[in-house]
Amino acid sequence: MDVGEFHTLYQRIRSELARVVVGHEEVVEGVLLAVLSGGHALLEGVPGVGKTLLVKTLARVLGLKFSRIQFTPDLMPADVVGTNVLVQDAEGRRWLTFQRGPIFSQIVLADEINRATPKTQSALLEAMQEGAVTVAGVSYPLERPFFVLATQNPIEMEGTYPLPEAQLDRFLFKLRVPFPDTQAVVEILERTTGAQVPEVQPVAEADGVLRMQALVREVLTAPHVQAYVARLVEATHPQGPRPARAAKRWVRYGASPRGAQALLLAAKARALVHGRVHVSVEDVRAVALPALRHRLLLNFEAEAEGIDPDHVVREVVEEVPEATPAAGARP
């Protein structure tokens, strides 16, 4: 796949999504960047803003196998990954066979993921990181491409289990789905309450998505951009050598190296989406918020003052200077 094909395909995907998903341009782009980077995304928003619709539509547009898991407190890990069941044939012979769970899909919608217990949430860890599931000592690879697009409700606290840090770190992006504006709501009403409900057609397939992902990894990254990414992540660590002021004050633990990887991969995808074959610092800044906001562990002071991780990330991005390409005198 060359850059031209990539663009054409990307535009078609956007067009098809836009037929169903109203507004949420940034969220749609974020989800697509996560898909193109080969990462997973966590969508956070109040009920009814179109999170599930977006994911379902995306699966259909990309022509990928889709499964939805409604996370509930009584959901067990085996309900997600599958389990060995005892099978008996007509002759009375019995044996164990692996019954695949809904995780065996290509786009998995983990709806309201924070309603399940941490044990169940952790069942996704291996799948998200390794692209495989291990049950009873047997590893089952998942079909590629594989994406987990999880949703959670930020306002419901009763009966929810906040995602553990290790789980959160597996998500490339955490996207906040805002309430649509008036014009978008009108558009939604117009599209969904009439006799004709818009339908989308698959414009891509698994192979095409994989080739797009491969092309994203070919995007050129100058050393100073990589240095900037490293510096940005480093600045989120209050105990690091060069912490940002906001991090020193409000962060208990900063982003991991996986966060740096996510940042750069997402920046690469964004550069390609914007018609460039190289990453700029601007790309990194643009994806810093969704890529880092869920990787910062804020301290008590931040919680007491009501500091949002977004605020911290913005301040860190603002404070960390753009890396000079190489050592030399300033102009």
Place this chain on the structure above:
Amino acid sequence: MEPERLLRVARRRLRVGRALRAAQEALWVTLAAGFLAQLGTVVVPYPLRLEWVLASAAAAAAAAAAVAFLWRPPTPQLAAGHLDRTCGLQDRLSTWLAVREGRLASRLVDRFLEDVSQAARGVRVREAVPLRLERWRQVAALAACVVVWDLWLSGTTLPHTAARRVAEVVRREGQRLGELAQAWELQARARGFGEAVKTAQAVRQVARGLASPRATGDRAQQELGGLRGHLRSARERLQTKAAQLGASLGPEGPELEPWAVRAVERELRELGRALEEVSLSPEQAQQVRRALSRLQATGGLQPASPAHRALQQAQARLQAGDRGKAREDVRRAQEALRELARLLEEEGMLAAHQREVEASSLSIGRALQGAPDPEAVQQRPLAYPAVPRNRPGAAANPEDPETRPWDGPQYGLEPGSGHVTDKLGPATPRLEGHRRPESLRGQAGEGKVYSARLSAPASTGPARTPLVRVSARVVRQTDEVLRAQRVPGSYREWVREYFAGLAKSGP
């Protein structure tokens, strides 16, 4: 423009721009420091000149520019980063550098190079790396402040500060020198002393500057220094001429005093009258020869001087009995001595000028060093030529024409003689009556000193001291000299009679 060339041009312009900005900052800092220093002179009278401030600013700017230009030239990466930021190239050039160095490998490299070339073509380096100085208006305004202060506001002082005290001393010295210079010029014109007229005018001009409200101690010293040099060179010219006429030159100037030359010249005049008599008795002839011998032995005159030569010839002709030729020789010696006396008097006048100027410089210098009591300047005695201690024939009988004492030290030869312009005194100082009451101190008659407190502006007409005031001044000078020097009583009497006669002949 290709990326390679683009970066080369950008690096050069970055380097020059950095040097210009460094020069601008250095100018700004130096001029600001200079301006603050100028403001400081309102309180503290330290020396500060405009040329120092401007020269140091220029030197600092040049040094800063040189250092900024030579120290760590901008790297290609730096230039690429700058162009990326200013031209919105989104790190294309920085990435291009990494690609060129072989640090990046991808199948998208060709497309990237094509993309960079296309983007680089749209870059205007002159706009991306401008060489304009953003703060030049502020720097120019600051420079203007420095110059304006020096031209129109220098000399401004705060009351009750050291700077104000120095300014008052400078103005007072300026007024004093101005008055003296006016008198000097009148005297010099009356006597036909060309050099003295020029120097008096120069002194007046400097005095005007010193008396102006903008005068500063440092500038006054500078002006007075120049004036001293002018006086020194004028004196040297006169001394050279005097030496050509036979005057011996010592380290302090001519060793011959003008009054001594005048006395010799007067004796020659009497000798010439004696030679005009029809019959000359042997005793008279012997007396003439003795007089000639004594005149030849007059100290301070070189043996090879024109007067000496003329006198020797006169003596030889007298021995040969040729009285007519001898009289002619005596007349030539008399003329040479008259010219010499004129030169010596003019030189003495310049020496007096120089002493006054040096005294003013000393007063201002003391004030600059914080010495108290600037009013003491007014109490300094007026300058006049010192009376020599080794006068020839000092112990002789004043009735004897051969040992008759010389004329007065400086002004006038005989009571009642001389021109009225000789007697003009210094101008009445202009009072600044519109500011505040001022004290006027002066002599209104023989030997009496009056002080008056005036609250109104003084008259602006030409001021002249009447003749009696001059004589009173000379009497006072004479009294001081007679009191300070060892002068025989007979001479004291002669001097008293001289000035008494002078006072009688006044208006």
